[in-house]
Structure formats: structure tokens, C-alpha cells
Amino acid sequence: MAKTASIEVKNQDLIGALRDFFKTVLAQDEISAIQVPWRLPMKNMVMPTLITDPERLNGADPLSPVFPINSAKIVSRLTRKESGGKVAAVMRSCEIRAFIELVKLKQGQTENLVIIGIDCLGAFRNRDYFSWVGEDIEESTKKYAADVLGGKSAAADGSISLSTACQACESPIPVGADITIGLYGIDTDHKVLIQSETVKGENLMARLQLTDEEEPPSRKKAIDKLVEERTAVRDNMFTETHAATDSLEKLTIYLANCVNCYNCRVACPVCYCRECVFVTDVFDHDPSQYLRWADRKGALKMPTDTIFYHITRLAHMSTACVGCGQCSNACPNDIPVMELFRSVSQNTQAAFDYTPGQSIEEKPPMSVFKEEEFEEVVGID
Amino acid sequence: MSEFEPTIVAFFCNWCTYTAADLAGTSRLSYPPNIKIIRVMCSGMIDPKYVIKALLEGADGVLVSGCNPGDCHYINGNYKARRRIKLLKEILPQFGFEPERLRLTWIAASDGLLFAEVMRDMTEQLKPLGPSEAKLKMVI
Ligand code: SF4
Ligand code: SF4
Numbered sequence: 001m002a003k004t005a006s007i008e009v010k011n012q013d014l015i016g017a018l019r020d021f022f023k024t025v026l027a028q029d030e031i032s033a034i035q036v037p038w039r040l041p042m043k044n045m046v047m048p049t050l051i052t053d054p055e056r057l058n059g060a061d062p063l064s065p066v067f068p069i070n071s072a073k074i075v076s077r078l079t080r081k082e083s084g085g086k087v088a089a090v091m092r093s094c095e096i097r098a099f100i101e102l103v104k105l106k107q108g109q110t111e112n113l114v115i116i117g118i119d120c121l122g123a124f125r126n127r128d129y130f131s132w133v134g135e136d137i138e139e140s141t142k143k144y145a146a147d148v149l150g151g152k153s154a155a156a157d158g159s160i161s162l163s164t165a166c167q168a169c170e171s172p173i174p175v176g177a178d179i180t181i182g183l184y185g186i187d188t189d190h191k192v193l194i195q196s197e198t199v200k201g202e203n204l205m206a207r208l209q210l211t212d213e214e215e216p217p218s219r220k221k222a223i224d225k226l227v228e229e230r231t232a233v234r235d236n237m238f239t240e241t242h243a244a245t246d247s248l249e250k251l252t253i254y255l256a257n258c259v260n261c262y263n264c265r266v267a268c269p270v271c272y273c274r275e276c277v278f279v280t281d282v283f284d285h286d287p288s289q290y291l292r293w294a295d296r297k298g299a300l301k302m303p304t305d306t307i308f309y310h311i312t313r314l315a316h317m318s319t320a321c322v323g324c325g326q327c328s329n330a331c332p333n334d335i336p337v338m339e340l341f342r343s344v345s346q347n348t349q350a351a352f353d354y355t356p357g358q359s360i361e362e363k364p365p366m367s368v369f370k371e372e373e374f375e376e377v378v379g380i381d
Numbered sequence: 382m383s384e385f386e387p388t389i390v391a392f393f394c395n396w397c398t399y400t401a402a403d404l405a406g407t408s409r410l411s412y413p414p415n416i417k418i419i420r421v422m423c424s425g426m427i428d429p430k431y432v433i434k435a436l437l438e439g440a441d442g443v444l445v446s447g448c449n450p451g452d453c454h455y456i457n458g459n460y461k462a463r464r465r466i467k468l469l470k471e472i473l474p475q476f477g478f479e480p481e482r483l484r485l486t487w488i489a490a491s492d493g494l495l496f497a498e499v500m501r502d503m504t505e506q507l508k509p510l511g512p513s514e515a516k517l518k519m520v521i
């Protein structure tokens with residue numbers, strides 16, 4: 001049973017209230033550390049940071065419109081083995097979903113972890129964030145959060161827009177967290193909603209002694225509206241991307257800028273291999289092999305296997321794609337990787353009736369089978 | 382102009398389809414010579430990469446063939462293969478590969494007749510599609 005409570009926001013200082021809340025979580029005996037998006041002291045940049053000193057939480061910046069890495073990968077590092085302590089992690093919706101996929105692949109555990117999900121206000125691409133943030137980072141985040149929660153578009157001056165992944169994200173509300181922090185449809189000048197989604201979350205909430213609260217009807221309305229807008233953008237993106245890649249020639253044009261740096265794969269939270277096959281000896285071709293290929297084709301683009309890489313990666317991870325957009329964020333050559341991967345993932349996930357990140361119990365499609373299924377792919381009709 | 386002859390890359394399970402191909406040969410059954418056979422120990426060891434690479438290198442079709450359900454020598458390799466083919470059949474057509482270019486069949490070791498029939502059918506179905514785009518256009 002979900003329990004709903006609220007925390008007070010004083011002097012309209014929403015970020016301050018969240019910091020105080022994180023401090024009360026960290027103050028619990030059972031919690032050894034809390035991972036939050038945190039401002040680096042040496043630069044206006046926000047990075048996932050593991051914090052044990054409550055004073056340091058004054059630099060927490062959970063609403064900043066940037067996430068330079070999908071923190072699922074970090075939480076996986078923290079939990080893949082017993083750490084001797086319990087960690088609370090403040091995560092966005094797509095980060096939680098990616099983490100759940102990693103747990104299913106035995107690359108993370110939930111036992112000694114409390115996931116604190118927070119309504120996602122979206123993010124810019126990294127490079128847009130650098131140019132946007134300016135000198136006063138506190139003011140920048142404050143204004144951003146106020147604009148988004150006030151229903152204005154991100155960066156209300158219109159200079160930059162949300163990353164395309166966030167524009168098309170129909171799941172900004174976290175699922176699968178132990179505790180969620182609700183912002184949409186809440187009077188965030190005065191309070192923030194805290195809800196428990198698991199027994200673990202409920203127990204923690206009980207110890208925090210929060211004031212009980214009813215979820216206001218405005219919340220569902222605000223969320224429904226947001227999801228509807230985002231879904232429309234998403235569907236449009238699917239249509240455009242399919243049209244731009246529906247032949248091998250078009251796909252080749254789409255990916256022509258690719259230099260096989262594999263940044264997209266490194267940034268991908270659900271590319272689960274410790275060592276990607278594309279950087280192993282399998283692809284360390286003998287020099288004479290290149291000459292033979294060039295001889296057969298007359299022209300061989302180097303590095304080779306670009307399309308092969310992308311289609312293979314789709315085969316490997318598309319059923320687990322959570323649409324966080326870190327692939328596009330990481331691409332040095334501005335290839336809309338997220339658009340392509342989400343558009344294909346949409347269909348592979350539907351084919352196996354699989355929603356990544358939805359439940360730890362639901363097995364990844366390629367790890368199971370039934371004796372009677374998919375008869376339609378067998379035979380030559 | 383001579384008729385287009387498709388090239389089919391075929392991954393055959395050693396225990397069933399490969400043996401059936403052998404049987405068809407020794408029984409002097411005629412079937413089209415369009416096929417390049419790669420013998421594997423089980424359809425369950427066919428990595429999707431093999432299929433993707435073959436198609437990108439210009440194979441006009443890829444055929445994966447294993448033991449009938451219940452007959453896999455490694456218990457369930459063919460069920461896993463079926464899921465992987467299902468996955469590829471979702472992905473590849475989005476990039477213009479016609480569904481006929483990727484096939485999965487179960488052919489028992491004793492079924493030389495079925496083997497010859499599958500070869501004929503697949504070849505006939507590929508002919509009207511013409512050469513694969515990967516053969517005609519530069520793939521990077
Ligand atoms: S592309 Fe495939 S092999 Fe490489 S890391 Fe991703 S899942 Fe692993
Ligand atoms: S990050 Fe961009 S250039 Fe690098 S491998 Fe991915 S798509 Fe290619």
C-alpha cells in the first residue's frame with residue numbers, strides 16, 4: 001500500500017527542502033551514504049556523487065537539467081556485490097528503469113539500496129547545459145524548475161530545448177522506486193509530495209515521521225497532460241525516423257557520420273557487456289583481410305562494420321532500451337542515435353510484450369522461451 | 382539476360398538439417414545450387430551477428446535450420462534460435478530487408494525430401510525480389 005506524505009517548502013526554496021529531506025534520510029542509522037546529483041565545487045557541473053557528510057548535501061542539485069551519465073551504471077557499481085552498508089540513491093525515472101534491467105542481468109542488487117525516485121523535469125544535452133548554466137548555478141536551476149513546474153517550456157527564453165530524448169519521454173514519473181518525490185501538480189512553493197512504493201520505502205518513511213497527506217487531484221491531471229504531450233512527440237519521432245531509415249541505403253545515410261568510436265555504447269546504461277564484442281579480437285581483423293575486402297568491393301569505408309555494429313547493438317539491447325538518450329548525448333558527430341534506437345526498440349519490445357524497467361520479475365526476452373510460441377516465424381509459406 | 386540467381390547463406394544444425402542435406406545429395410534429389418552451407422552444432426549457437434553480417438555482405442537470403450521442437454540435441458537450442466529469429470525479423474524489415482530474406486525451418490535428419498523442397502521454395506521466393514540492396518549499394 002502506497003503511503004503519501006508531504007514535506008514543507010519554506011521561503012519557496014524547493015531545492016533547499018529537497019536537500020533537507022536528503023539530510024534526514026542520510027541521518028538514518030541504516031543509511032551509510034546517499035547518492036545524489038551534486039554540483040562539483042570546482043565547476044558548474046552536476047555529477048552523481050556519493051555523499052556521507054551531511055554538510056555536503058548543500059551542493060545537491062536534483063532538479064538541474066543535466067545528467068551527464070545515466071546513474072544506473074553507477075548504482076550497479078555500488079551494488080553488484082555486498083558493500084557492507086546501505087545506500088540511498090536519488091534517481092530519474094529512466095535511470096531507475098535502466099537499473100532494474102541491470103538487476104535482472106545480475107549486475108546490481110536492490111537488497112542494500114533505497115531508490116528515491118524524483119519526478120523528472122527533463123534535461124538538456126550536455127553541451128547545451130554547459131552554455132546555458134552560466135555563473136549562478138543555484139539561480140539557473142531554481143528558474144528552470146519554476147518554469148517547468150509552472151507549465152512553461154524548458155529554458156523559457158527559448159534559447160535551448162530539452163534533449164530530444166526528454167521531449168519524447170512519456171515516463172517522467174518514476175516507477176519501481178522505494179520512495180518517490182512528487183512535484184508535478186503539487187504546489188511546490190509550499191510543499192512536496194513523498195510517496196512510498198514498497199515496504200522498504202514505507203518503513204523508511206515511518207522513521208522519517210512525515211506529515212500524512214492526500215495526493216491532490218491536480219497531480220494526476222498535470223501528469224496526464226504531460227504524458228499526452230510527450231507521447232504525441234514520441235509517436236511523431238517514430239514516424240519520422242522510420243521514414244528516414246526504411247531502406248538499407250537510407251540507414252547508411254543516417255549513420256554516415258559514424259566513426260565507430262562506440263561512445264553510444266559506452267554511454268548506454270543497458271549495453272550490459274563488460275567487454276563489448278566490437279572491441280575484442282573478433283573485430284581486430286588481419287590487415288590482409290581489409291585488402292581482400294577492398295579488393296572485392298572496390299572501396300571499403302574505414303573503419304569497417306559501422307552498420308553491422310549498430311544493427312547488432314540493436315539486436316543485443318533494444319528490448320531493454322529505456323530511451324534515456326545518453327547515446328545521442330555521447331555522439332561526437334551529432335547522429336540521432338536515440339531516435340533510431342527508440343524507434344526500433346518500440347517494435348522489438350512490443351514483439352515480446354516487454355516493458356523494460358517495469359518489474360524485476362519480468363525476465364529479459366532473450367533469456368527465456370516457451371515451447372509453443374512464435375510459430376509464425378517458422379517455415380516457408 | 383539470364384535469370385537472377387539468389388545466393389543463400391544457410392546455417393544448418395549438424396544433427397538434423399545438415400544430415401538431411403547429405404541425404405538429399407546421396408539420394409540424388411535435385412535442388413537448386415544457390416545455397417552456401419555453414420554447418421553448426423545446433424541452431425541455438427547461431428549468433429544474430431552471423432545473420433546480420435551475411436545479409437550486410439550481400440547474401441540475398443539467410444536460412445537457419447534446426448531440429449524439430451523436442452528433438453534438439455542440446456534440449457532447447459532451437460527454441461532459443463526461434464526467439465532470436467523473431468527478434469531479427471522485427472529489426473531487419475525496418476531497414477528494408479524483405480521478410481523472405483530470413484527464414485527459419487525445422488528439418489529432420491531423415492527428411493531429404495523436405496530439405497529439397499525448402500531449398501526450391503526459398504530460391505523461388507527470392508528470385509522476384511532481385512538482388513539484395515546490400516549488393517547494389519555501398520554499405521559502410
Ligand atoms: S553492443 Fe552488444 S556486445 Fe557490445 S556492449 Fe552492447 S550488448 Fe554488449
Ligand atoms: S557515438 Fe556516434 S560516432 Fe560514435 S559509434 Fe555511436 S553513432 Fe557512431
Ligand code: FES
Nearest residue numbers: 394423447448454
Ligand atoms: S541440435 Fe539441432 S537444433 Fe539444437
